[in-house]
Amino acid sequence: xxxxxxxxxxxxxxxxxxxxxxxxxxxxxxxxxRAFLKKNYPVHPGLPIAIVRDNRYLADDEIIQDQDHLFxxxxxxxx
Amino acid sequence: xxxxxxxxxxxxxxxxxxxxxxxxxxxxxxxxxRAFLKKNYPVHPGLPIAIVRDNRYLADDEIIQDQDHLFxxxxxxxx
Amino acid sequence: xxVHISISEAPASYNEIMDFLxxxxxxxxxxxxxxxxxxxxxxxxxxxxLFYEAHVPMVHAETSLLVEQMRQHCDVYAIFFHHLLGNVAxxxxxIWLGIAAQxxxxxxxxxxxxxxxxKQRVPIWKKELGDQTQQWVVPHE
Amino acid sequence: xxVHISISEAPASYNEIMDFLxxxxxxxxxxxxxxxxxxxxxxxxxxxxLFYEAHVPMVHAETSLLVEQMRQHCDVYAIFFHHLLGNVAxxxxxIWLGIAAQxxxxxxxxxxxxxxxxKQRVPIWKKELGDQTQQWVVPHE
Numbered sequence: 398x399x400x401x402x403x404x405x406x407x408x409x410x411x412x413x414x415x416x417x418x419x420x421x422x423x424x425x426x427x428x429x430x431r432a433f434l435k436k437n438y439p440v441h442p443g444l445p446i447a448i449v450r451d452n453r454y455l456a457d458d459e460i461i462q463d464q465d466h467l468f469x470x471x472x473x474x475x476x
Numbered sequence: 477x478x479x480x481x482x483x484x485x486x487x488x489x490x491x492x493x494x495x496x497x498x499x500x501x502x503x504x505x506x507x508x509x510r511a512f513l514k515k516n517y518p519v520h521p522g523l524p525i526a527i528v529r530d531n532r533y534l535a536d537d538e539i540i541q542d543q544d545h546l547f548x549x550x551x552x553x554x555x
Numbered sequence: 556x557x558v559h560i561s562i563s564e565a566p567a568s569y570n571e572i573m574d575f576l577x578x579x580x581x582x583x584x585x586x587x588x589x590x591x592x593x594x595x596x597x598x599x600x601x602x603x604x605l606f607y608e609a610h611v612p613m614v615h616a617e618t619s620l621l622v623e624q625m626r627q628h629c630d631v632y633a634i635f636f637h638h639l640l641g642n643v644a645x646x647x648x649x650i651w652l653g654i655a656a657q658x659x660x661x662x663x664x665x666x667x668x669x670x671x672x673x674k675q676r677v678p679i680w681k682k683e684l685g686d687q688t689q690q691w692v693v694p695h696e
Numbered sequence: 697x698x699v700h701i702s703i704s705e706a707p708a709s710y711n712e713i714m715d716f717l718x719x720x721x722x723x724x725x726x727x728x729x730x731x732x733x734x735x736x737x738x739x740x741x742x743x744x745x746l747f748y749e750a751h752v753p754m755v756h757a758e759t760s761l762l763v764e765q766m767r768q769h770c771d772v773y774a775i776f777f778h779h780l781l782g783n784v785a786x787x788x789x790x791i792w793l794g795i796a797a798q799x800x801x802x803x804x805x806x807x808x809x810x811x812x813x814x815k816q817r818v819p820i821w822k823k824e825l826g827d828q829t830q831q832w833v834v835p836h837e
Binding site: 484485486489523526528531547549550551552553554555 | 753834
């Protein structure tokens with residue numbers, strides 16, 4: 398299945414782009430998406446990453462659907 | 477001896493004026509001035525009063541001189 | 556409680572903030588402005604600008620949630636929050652937080668609580684820019 | 697540390713305050729404004745104005761002393777203090793305290809410390825005025 402991914406902050410540098418599409422296995426969880434990111438891109442393993450869908454932070458075990466739009470967020474640094 | 481007294485805030489109401497002159501005994505202290513005030517005017521006995529001369533708060537035992545200008549200050553309430 | 560939350564490329568104006576916050580019962584108005592500092596980067600250069608980006612809908616959602624939580628334990632009349640996006644030069648304000656309350660104690664408590672939470676939770680990211688380099692700011696957890 | 701202390705019948709202006717406080721290293725500007733509230737007087741009337749009087753030379757002397765004490769334990773770059781004299785209507789600001797520091801924590805600490813001390817020590821007095829009555833404010837010790 399295909400998911401549309403938008404990254405923010407330093408994650409854009411790691412992804413080489415602010416928006417990418419990934420082919421992921423059916424039934425993958427939010428935690429699985431984080432593992433996919435850390436396996437395929439040079440992201441520091443200790444970097445905490447939040448995943449947002451429909452303006453809501455996903456819990457680790459939430460299931461990702463085909464054609465989902467996900468937002469990948471490193472630690473925030475506003476102000 | 478004569479001292480020139482200027483009062484602030486609620487003390488003006490008690491003195492009936494912002495500036496008065498008092499005839500006081502030679503050698504009177506700042507504490508003595510406070511006692512004179514409380515004896516001769518309807519000031520609440522518990523009201524703390526600071527006495528200032530030459531832009532400085534006087535200690536209780538400081539001696540008042542003839543022709544001194546004293547400032548009588550009730551608790552402050554700025555802001 | 557009156558609430559204003561905004562994020563855009565245009566600065567907030569003092570008059571707008573005070574018009575929003577003032578009322579006959581608010582004795583204390585506390586306005587915080589976060590200003591871009593000329594910090595020194597890893598290569599020794601000085602910061603000339605910060606660049607801010609955000610997930611704008613989530614900024615509104617998270618900030619509204621913060622305000623709801625704040626009103627559980629802080630007694631305030633009004634809150635005005637604005638954050639800039641894009642490039643902001645050294646010496647310019649990037650964040651405005653104004654609180655109106657009956658007394659200063661409540662206003663200060665609300666300000667501190669809100670900013671501590673904001674810094675951890677609201678999805679805005681900044682990059683430090685010097686003449687030669689740029690680097691994202693990544694807080695340590 | 698830059699210090700501005702003033703007391704007069706004219707309000708301070710935001711631009712004047714920010715021009716004084718801002719610098720390339722001050723990341724936090726905290727501005728407090730104390731505003732006249734329409735409190736209820738003993739006879740049930742609402743306050744329409746406050747009237748402020750002061751021993752002006754002592755205001756400068758005591759406030760300067762406070763600033764000196766503040767700098768012993770608060771790390772700030774600049775402080776702007778202004779207080780109004782005379783009549784101030786409900787909704788108008790009577791006191792401005794602006795602090796510039798590297799980070800917000802220092803700015804907030806300085807603001808709280810300074811205002812607590814100010815309220816106890818600086819010789820300014822206020823009277824509450826309604827349409828029919830007036831009464832001096834006398835804090836309990």
